[in-house]
Amino acid sequence: MKNILNNKLLILLFSALVITSCEDDLNVKPNDVIEVDDFLNDPNNAIQLVNGVYSKQLDYNMYSFSWIGITSITSDDADKGSTPTDYGTDKGKMDNLTFTSTDISFSDVWEGRYQAIGRANTALFYLDQFTIDETLKSRYIGEVKFLRALFYFDLVRCFGGVPIVTTKIDINDSEAINNIVYIRKTKQETYAQIEADLLDVIDRLPLKSTYAGNDLGRASKGAAQALLAKVYLYQEKWLESYNMAGEVISSGQYSLLPNYANVWREVGENSSESIYEVQATLTKGLVDYTNVQGPRGTPDLGWGFNTPSLSLVNSYEAGDLRKDATVMFVPSVLWDGFIAPTTWNNPRYNYKAYQSSVAESWNGDKGQTAKNLRILKYSDILLIRAEAGFHAGMTSEAVDRISEIRVRAGLTAVTSVTLESILKERRAEMAMEHDRWFDIVRTGQGPAAMSLDGKTFIVGTHELFPIPLDQIIASDNRLTQNPGY
Known part of the structure; x- marks a missing residue:
């Protein structure tokens, strides 16, 4: 593809x-x-x-x-x-x-x-x-x-x-x-x-597993079901969303990657956690997605926009592996050995948008990279299943799905959930992935969340x-x- x-x-x-x-x-x-x-x-x-x-x-x-x-x-x-x-x-x-x-x-x-x-x-x-x-x-x-x-x-x-x-x-x-x-x-x-x-x-559409070679990455049956589950969630059609997310889960086509940090790296492209992502190559790349968010300063890797907030950093529980996989802290040594120096303009950058020039496909063109963009992923479906299930009275299923996500993140499983705890988990799991604004709007968190952010x-x-x-x-x-x- x-x-x-x-x-x-x-x-x-x-x-x-x-x-x-x-x-x-x-x-x-x-x-x-x-x-x-x-x-x-x-x-x-x-x-x-x-x-x-x-x-x-x-x-x-x-x-x-x-x-x-x-x-x-x-x-x-x-x-x-x-x-x-x-x-x-x-x-x-x-x-x-x-x-x-x-x-x-x-x-x-x-x-x-x-x-x-x-x-x-x-x-x-x-x-x-x-x-x-x-x-x-x-x-x-x-x-x-x-x-x-x-x-x-x-x-x-x-x-x-x-x-x-x-x-x-x-x-x-x-x-x-x-x-x-x-x-x-x-x-x-x-x-x-x-x-x-x-x-x-x-x-x-066929199952994801039936695609091979150049067709890998095309829309699949699971992609359609996953998007429909999300569409139902946004309309508060709880039971329909719960059931459709269940179809994706029971298909056997998807699973969480053991390492959360790999989800947005090249090694995680079209992986078991991927349901649908925009396909990019060195010769036909994703225009300016990584460039917009690349660290700015010396050495210059991009424009430096869309930096993780202190609000996001402070929202993670102690020991949550997702924080360091989402937020690039300055100074630090990045996953590929690159040193994030204090000569960069901001203390934090979006790690999920980082394109490695030494460990991933790279031709020196910051404006058009081979980094795929994740649109739908399996952890999102687990969260949808949990949230819709909670509203539909399927609390035990919500507990199981939230626990599955938390354990991967290095946290303990839970024995109970509330809507607040589910949405907190959603923020940690999906941070910087273009859902947060829509999530706070659809769940009525807008005034409170933005007030806390000044x-x-x-x-x-x-x-x-x-x-x-x-x-x-x-x-x-x-x-x-x-x-x-």
Whole structure:
């Protein structure tokens, strides 16, 4: 799977829907590369469509600076970092919760996801026309729908209800653009679309263990079930979430790695703990994810943003192995022997984002690394099972799953749990992995958690991020703004 992302993408088939303020971005001339009929006559091109959706995940406006800003720097897990005078355009505002609808981070996240959704819709449109093995076609459709569900999950967590586009839109069809692309659906309708995609693909996708060679890392049945369990959790569908997480656990496809610190290292890529991760290579790397968070100073390893907060450091129990695996302390000797010197600007950095130049795949390009990005992992499913189980009255199962996680972390097993203890465990296990902000919002911890971090969470506003103003302008005000912005 890492290698297939290098395949050439056809401009014609990926000149897909982009919700943007620039109308010129929609004016792509047809037949720039190849005639549609000629393309469809070669069944080998079907995989090109699917790979194009995957490869979008590597782009800057998907999981790089802006995503890091709104999912991590906003939270009590992290501070802006870098230097006092480098605000990262709007990252200082993310840190202080003073962001507005004009900030570029929101535009990046919005545009990146809709570009990806556009690719997915285009791929589905053409996949249906290929004459290929039906089982293989069904799998391809399943992979693309899984990715589309993932992109919408990002959007609904950030913005609430959003426009739901599930078909290939003619770029000249102004009526469809105005009535579909620029009209928000409710949060409930958005979640319903995500559920529909995931329920459709569970039986289309194979188990992770059946993938081999270049296909390792593709979306699997377990990935769809895991994402659906998380989608149910966010909607407080406790029993559905509990049961779906149970399907992943009982599949026998996944297990915790013995060493928590290895989960985010190259040795942990596509491991037994991995359910779904963005695949990156030295020739087609993840743009600026590690660079944004790399230590800044001398020697310079990156921009130095998204540094673990004292609040996070102080939240760990004594003896919790996850603290030193998550927080890179300065000074120290890193796991690969590299010395973290006092000439770096900050006392802490995100260890999970660290790319070793001596012990991992490295070509000297900080801006595009071969480090995979974990999206869904098995420990997350154990936590979901525990939290949903607690709410559904399955307390013994919650105790067992929390104990399993704690023992791996070097802590003692527990004999009882509370919701507070489960959420505390979730913070320790998932720290700096882009879930913390969404977790404190969905569980109502926002005001208290941010107050302890010296920040003000505005109830009725900060539960959602603002719809980007440039998108509202492009829609001629058809897109409506979230409360408080």
